[in-house]
Amino acid sequence: MSKNNQEIEAKFAVRDLAPIQARLLELGAVCIAPRQMEFNLRYDTPDGHLSETGQVLRLRRYDDIRMTYKGPGVRNEGVLERVEIETTLGDFDSARLIIEHLGYTPIFLYEKYRAVWQLGENHVMLDEMPFGNFVEIESPNAEGVRALARQLGLDPYTSIPASYQALFERAKVTRRLTFNDITFANFTGISIAPEDFQAEFAEESA
Numbered sequence: 001m002s003k004n005n006q007e008i009e010a011k012f013a014v015r016d017l018a019p020i021q022a023r024l025l026e027l028g029a030v031c032i033a034p035r036q037m038e039f040n041l042r043y044d045t046p047d048g049h050l051s052e053t054g055q056v057l058r059l060r061r062y063d064d065i066r067m068t069y070k071g072p073g074v075r076n077e078g079v080l081e082r083v084e085i086e087t088t089l090g091d092f093d094s095a096r097l098i099i100e101h102l103g104y105t106p107i108f109l110y111e112k113y114r115a116v117w118q119l120g121e122n123h124v125m126l127d128e129m130p131f132g133n134f135v136e137i138e139s140p141n142a143e144g145v146r147a148l149a150r151q152l153g154l155d156p157y158t159s160i161p162a163s164y165q166a167l168f169e170r171a172k173v174t175r176r177l178t179f180n181d182i183t184f185a186n187f188t189g190i191s192i193a194p195e196d197f198q199a200e201f202a203e204e205s206a
Helices: 018-027 092-101 142-151 164-175
Strands: 006-014 030-044 056-061 065-070 074-076 079-089 105-119 122-129 132-138
Touching: 006 142, 018 105, 018 122, 030 092, 056 092, 065 092, 079 092, 079 142, 092 105, 105 164, 122 142, 132 142
Parallel strands: none
Antiparallel strands: 006 079, 006 132, 030 056, 030 105, 056 065, 065 079, 074 079, 105 122, 122 132
C-alpha cells in the first residue's frame, strides 16, 4: 500500500480492536478489505544475508497473492520508514517454487486475521495475531501516522519499532516457547502480554 515504494508506518498493541473499528467508522473510514486470514512466508538466503542487513523478502496470501521486498528501516520517533516494493502474482504455489528455485529458503511463517481500512491517504490495518491484537497505521508521512494514532485514541509514543517476527522472538525467550512459527495452532492455550515482547498497550484512555 506504500506510495513511491516508500513505507511509513507504526504498530500498536491494543486490548480490543472493536473500539478502534468504531472510531474509524466515526471518522468516515472505509473498509477496503474485510477481516480474513492472511498467510505469510518469509525468505532468506542460506547464509542469512537478508535478515542480517534488515531486508525482507515475503510471499503473502490474503485478498490477493503478493510478493514484497522491504529494505532496511529508519526510525523516526516511533515511526518506521523504509523502501517497500510489491507486486501481485497469479498463483501462490508457483511463486513459492520460483523463489525457492532461485535459492531462497523459507525461514519463517506466520498467520493473522487482518482487516484493512482507508481514511483519505491513510491505511489502518486491524490485526489479530496469535499472540495479541495490533493496529498498524500507514500514512504519507510520519506526522500523519502520529496524528491518526491520536484520533484513534492511541498514544503515539507507545508505537512498537519491531516486526511481528521480532516480537515473537522476544516472547519466545520470555515465555520459553519451543516452536518457530506464528500460527494459531501453536499458540493454543498460551496467553501472551505486551510485556512478554517488551511493549505496552497503546490505548490512551486505558
